[in-house]
Amino acid sequence: MLATKPRIAFYWCSSCGGCDETVVDLAEGLLDVIAAVEIVFWPVALDFKRKDVEAMPDGSITATFLNGAVRTTEQEEMARLLRSKSELLVAFGSCSHLGGIPGLANLFDRESILRTVYLESPSTVNPESVLPVTSHHDDGHTVVLPGFHNTVRTLDQIVDVDYYVPGCPPPPRILRTALQTLLGGDLPAKGTVFAPDCALCDECPRKDTKPETLSIAEFKRTQDLIIDEQTCLLAQGLVCMGPATRSGCEAACIRGNMPCTGCCGPTSRVRDQGAKILSCLASLVESKEDAEIDRVLNTIPDPVGTFYRYGLPGSFLRRKRSNEVQASM
Amino acid sequence: MPETRTPTNGSNAGGARVGVYVCHCGTNIAGTVDVRAVSEYAAELPGVVVSRDYKYMCSDPGQALIQQDVREHSLNRIVVASCSPLLHEPTFRRTIDRAGLNPFLLQMVNIREHVSWVHLDKQAATAKANDLVRAAVRRVSLHKPLQKRRVPINTNVLVVGGGIAGIHAALTLAEAGKRVYLVEREPTIGGHMAMFDKTFPTLDCAACILTPKMTAVGSHPGITLWTYSEVVKVAGYVGNYRVKVKRKPRYIHEDLCLGCQECVTACVYKEGKTPDEFNLGLSKRKPVYLPFPQAVPQKVVIDPETCIEFKSKKCKKTCVEACGDRQAIDFTQKETLEDIEVGTIILATGFKTFDPVRNPYYGYGRYPNVYTSLEVERLINAAGPTAGELVLRDGKRPKAVGIIHCVGSRDANTNRWCSKVCCMYSLKLAHLVKERTGAEVYNFYIDMRTPGKGYEEFYDRLLDEGVHFVRGRVAEVTDWAAHPSEKGRLVIRAEDTLAAFVRRIPVDMVVLSVGMEPQPDAQAVRRMFNISCSSEGWFLERHPKLAPVSTFTEGVFISGACQGPKDIPDTVAQAGAAAAEAMALIDAQFVELEPYTAFISEDACSGCRSCIPLCPYQAISFAEEKKKATINEVLCKGCGTCVAGCPSGSIQQNFFEDEEIFEEIEGVLAYA
């Protein structure tokens, strides 16, 4: 491994492609990156195959930026493969960091997902009720598909992860910091999340408008009101995840007049982001009576989808309990 | 650069060298928990250097064992598995402190109250003890050295309630040079004791021994006496309580009234028309009155409910005329609020007597000649409504009197507890009734309970005096005559369980020996002072044996019958104990507070302000210049509510840090 330039790989698992877009969003900065490193694998942009990676010696990739959650057997295999080929493995973006939006599928089990997608959705035409199979023999040929796990996992639930770049997608500024740090050679402690370890309110332009004694009588959804562009969104009754979410995005959503939905995950001091924002918001409910507390809290129609939008697989509970496990006992 | 979290996975974090000590507590623990097995189990846990079991860990040799190990094995964390931390945590903290370890590097495991005393299955109990010890070993590895906070103590004391308990406590403290505020709800101090005639077993007159003390309270320069007043608000903490006292208007300037009672004589009412509270309605008083002749303070009070001036504004105000130049009467007086600061508080709020209307089969309220014991106290009191003559409502002397014990005591339908004083005061009343009237006296009792110095001897004396004793619970009191000799009299029906037949005993007067109950507002009072009540409603002491006058709120003490039924000697002893406890705090000149306060890591705080409304003590504020929250450690009481509510995990609580609790959770659940 006498390569003069660091060898970098990018890969995507269960994701939308937005994280790769972040790399492109480095804009002219991308040219500096390309000049400084050798990109050895990047399926979305360069024509390398899995066998090319398999051919590389173990540990020969300086750093792999892997985005997307792990849902299929193929993603799992690629995660293990890239782990063994890389010196450093970086979970890149919310999905590989915490599970991300695809992680919300953990509220369902595999069978109900396949049933919905292949059989029951109104736009599906599947008169023979064909479901995908992992291998299919026809006319002497075998076609294989990756298996579909019951549970969506974060990258670090599959393999050892060295660093995390949070965000959905990661803000280019955070990626730039991460690249500079990693290429600078002065490596931070393992497990470091490349974003300020302070919640979003710290850099929120509306910070000064948050009242000291917030008391909540109703939670509103963005379509319920005309959102004031200056005032703290929590003060307007919206569920803003900012207090429980890492900063580093420069409050992009709030500048767009939308509440924070929590994509950068919790601070290092918190193990379960959803539980923390839940604790914070519930504490501020006005009432002391059970019925009234329930009425206020019921104005959050989907607590798990709200508090764990990006973090369900990485949370304590990880997935909805499946009925099979219950029934088998 | 961000920090990272490294789960310990039960491995030994940070080079902890743990000593584990499992106590047998004689057979209290060892009888149900295999303490040897627990100690052997602990020895194998990561980080544990020494693990021992010992007969009594809290004994001197037990403590010495720990201290010796700390030195010999360079232990830096200690786990003691014994009784509740609320009992011996201070003991073992001192133990390791003397061995040179910070006292907070200790974790206690409660394997007595929470394990051996509540489980029968030895295997399950031992498994539970193992789980708890494992969690403690993991938790203690994360403990940090902490320092108790010292705050100065205000030397003033508030005593609430002016019965014999409050009087004795106030005088004891004032004699020791402390400033005492004595707050009493009624217009005079004295409480129940002032209503009694004589006291058992010595038969000395209650007034003779009480009134000198009452007068001493009234005149003591160290005591600020506020009668007709109530505490309405309590804030602050041990050593530094802020108390608001409501002073009800008595329409008399206390500083101008001389207690001459000329106004009472001059009142337009020639006779009293209102039932006299002090005499339990057995006599009448006027709208302006002195509660009783020896009342302290000797200041009259005007009852606006019955005073014509308040009703019609058209009274001739002969009282004002009589008062003359003294100008003590003021119909415009308003309620006032006083704010005081004290370091310690003694609650001596007393009891109420059981209302026998709740036992309708004894006929109280229906038959005029059924009395409560307290009413009889007034009737035979020389200063009472009949000047000490024991007469029936029609003025005749009773020829036979029945005294029914345990009314509202030892009764599943009303109160289960024994009121402790009724046997003795029934004997006293039996003696006095016989002495004054020569009547036949019958005592109906369940058991005679006379433990106490000279009490059993008093009972013996009564047996010799010819008082009759019938062992059995009275079924009913009736005026239905089964025989001509019963006509016009009250008949007590009771099974005589010694003779094994049902008796009917006709009498002229029935005395119901009513039991003691918590004050009706005990719940409101204990909430105000932030203490607990037993399920019956008595104020709860910190420990029934070892801290009988302390409460779970530091600096608040209890004495007398508000804590449970007791007689005068016990009450006075408790009042003295409470005064001594208060003085022990005061004379230390400072109080040490647990260091369980919350703290904000300033770099981490995003300034979201979510914590600020969570603090009931306004200890958290927003520092505008830094745009971060800050905690005033002096105001923080260490509940940890803000810690649980901080959305970014930027607030922690000493001794209850998130990581410490996670370690404990994972520790109890980890399989061996």
Add this chain to the structure above:
Amino acid sequence: MRNRQLSRAPLLQAAFEPRIVAFFCNWCTYLAADLAGTSRMKYAPNVRVIRLMCSGRVDPQFVLDAFAQGADGVLIGGCHPGDCHYQEGNYKTLRRYHLLKCVLRQMGIEEERFRLEWISAAEGDRVRSVINDMVEKVRALGPLQLDAETEDIREEVAVC
């Protein structure tokens, strides 16, 4: 992420014994549990008590961690409304409890597995009855075994 290799073995061997983690406040419920002890009341040995100064210290993370680590039930004990040693901590607990219940319901965890009880220092008998009742209800539900569901990716049948 955490070491759980051994976690299922004991459950499969013996009859199911629920494991319940309890968070008791120092001033009411912990004292009540002490009182149950000094009164020698007997109750099921399935509960492991963690002492906190106030029920308001119970971070919802603690509850979820307990479930994730293999608890079959979680019990929070605090002072009765109006009786909190810290004035209002228990009301914060009450509100968090309600919202956490919604989350647990969505996550398929039965209501009986998570309980909030107000138990005053004088109510030793209530400690006994609440614990016995909860242990029986959780026993009837069977093990939660949340950790088993996601424990080993190899155990998931990866084909359709």
